[in-house]
Amino acid sequence: MSSAVTLRGVSKSYGETLAVSALDLTVEQGEIVALIGPSGCGKSTLLRLVAGLERPDAGTVAVGDRVVAGAEWVPPERRRVGLVFQEHALFPHLSVGDNIRFGLDRQPPPDQDARVREVLDLVHLAHVVDRYPHELSGGEQQRVALARALAPRPEVVLLDEPFSSLDESLRARVRADTVSALRATGTTAILVTHDQTEALSIGDHIGVMRAGVVEQWGRPVEVFERPVSRFVASFMGDADFLPASLVDGGLACELGLVTIRKDVPDAEVVVRPHEVSLRLPAAGVTGAPAVVDRVEYQGPFILHTVRLASGRTVRSWQPHSVRYPVGTEVLASISAGIVPSLLSGDAALAPTPTPTPTAHPDR
Numbered sequence: 001m002s003s004a005v006t007l008r009g010v011s012k013s014y015g016e017t018l019a020v021s022a023l024d025l026t027v028e029q030g031e032i033v034a035l036i037g038p039s040g041c042g043k044s045t046l047l048r049l050v051a052g053l054e055r056p057d058a059g060t061v062a063v064g065d066r067v068v069a070g071a072e073w074v075p076p077e078r079r080r081v082g083l084v085f086q087e088h089a090l091f092p093h094l095s096v097g098d099n100i101r102f103g104l105d106r107q108p109p110p111d112q113d114a115r116v117r118e119v120l121d122l123v124h125l126a127h128v129v130d131r132y133p134h135e136l137s138g139g140e141q142q143r144v145a146l147a148r149a150l151a152p153r154p155e156v157v158l159l160d161e162p163f164s165s166l167d168e169s170l171r172a173r174v175r176a177d178t179v180s181a182l183r184a185t186g187t188t189a190i191l192v193t194h195d196q197t198e199a200l201s202i203g204d205h206i207g208v209m210r211a212g213v214v215e216q217w218g219r220p221v222e223v224f225e226r227p228v229s230r231f232v233a234s235f236m237g238d239a240d241f242l243p244a245s246l247v248d249g250g251l252a253c254e255l256g257l258v259t260i261r262k263d264v265p266d267a268e269v270v271v272r273p274h275e276v277s278l279r280l281p282a283a284g285v286t287g288a289p290a291v292v293d294r295v296e297y298q299g300p301f302i303l304h305t306v307r308l309a310s311g312r313t314v315r316s317w318q319p320h321s322v323r324y325p326v327g328t329e330v331l332a333s334i335s336a337g338i339v340p341s342l343l344s345g346d347a348a349l350a351p352t353p354t355p356t357p358t359a360h361p362d363r
């Protein structure tokens with residue numbers, strides 16, 4: 001598979017601020033990539049560098065096989081890059097059809113008309129071709145913006161928080177329409193988002209950015225289940241950190257044995273709320289004694305925060321039907337089949353051999 005976008009050693013500063021720092025990135029053709037990271041980490045700057053709205057101070061940017069920044073400079077309008085921003089940025093005085101036709105001015109008018117119909121069909125908005133932007137809902141405007149970006153058949157579409165101005169239920173629908181339009185046309189896309197669920201659900205790859213660099217690049221499951229650092233573990237979902245110590249069978253945290261390896265005495269264990277089981281004490285039930293400290297109703301789940309004997313707390317999602325009142329004594333353990341990530345300092349350790357699922361240091 002050939003690359004659609006390649007960045008090599010790309011840096012960009014604004015005065016004293018290093019927005020993007022010696023960054024390497026390869027996006028394959030047809031992929032949807034989600035970039036996520038805290039505010040100010042350089043996500044939008046990266047998109048602007050690919051679009052040609054900024055020039056890199058160092059490094060090269062290529063779109064397809066063509067270098068567009070670095071040794072060469074190709075202006076934005078000749079990069080075959082489509083843009084969709086948070087603010088829909090449609091021309092208010094042009095109809096939907098003319099907004100889309102705007103980027104097709106080099107094609108004969110009959111071809112333009114056919115393409116306008118085609119891209120509006122893709123986003124299920126053929127019926128609004130003659131309306132003006134103010135006659136559309138926010139979600140419709142965003143889908144028209146996508147149609148306009150797709151119309152000239154770009155090599156890559158860059159989407160900068162395209163759904164963030166939409167309310168939650170609409171966002172899910174527009175997101176699904178966007179993904180299916182991108183997939184149907186095989187268009188490569190780089191999407192900037194603040195929303196972890198969005199990144200995990202639509203990215204073929206996710207780049208977790210921090211301070212101008214991509215701290216982890218991986219498939220959603222890798223980024224979520226095998227974070228490379230404390231930062232990624234805490235940024236991509238809720239995580240609690242428990243110190244581990246050496247016991248007879250390997251390395252254990254307060255919730256039980258986590259690995260048979262013994263070579264990392266100062267490790268910490270990363271546990272997420274869906275990985276922690278809580279059960280009421282009974283014969284044959286094992287786990288670390290804990291007391292329910294806080295209970296939050298979260299719709300499909302009930303988040304329980306429990307205090308362990310050490311005074312540390314961990315969170316556990318319980319199904320809708322289970323709600324232990326504050327003060328309930330429970331036994332907490334890492335759910336069967338879960339292999340928690342381990343940290344040494346701020347860096348993750350490579351995946352480790354697992355203990356037998358029932359092992360617990362207290363029993």
Ligand SMILES: Nc1ncnc2c1ncn2[C@@H]1O[C@H](COP(=O)(O)OP(=O)(O)OP(=O)(O)O)[C@@H](O)[C@H]1O
Pocket residue numbers: 014017018019037038039040041042043044045046
């Ligand atoms: N035109 C500019 N002039 C000066 N500084 C800038 C400019 N654009 C961005 N920056 C700075 O560069 C850094 C990266 O900004 P960027 O907009 O790329 O971050 P971001 O990750 O997209 O943030 P957000 O999620 O808040 O949109 C920030 O510190 C920002 O203040």
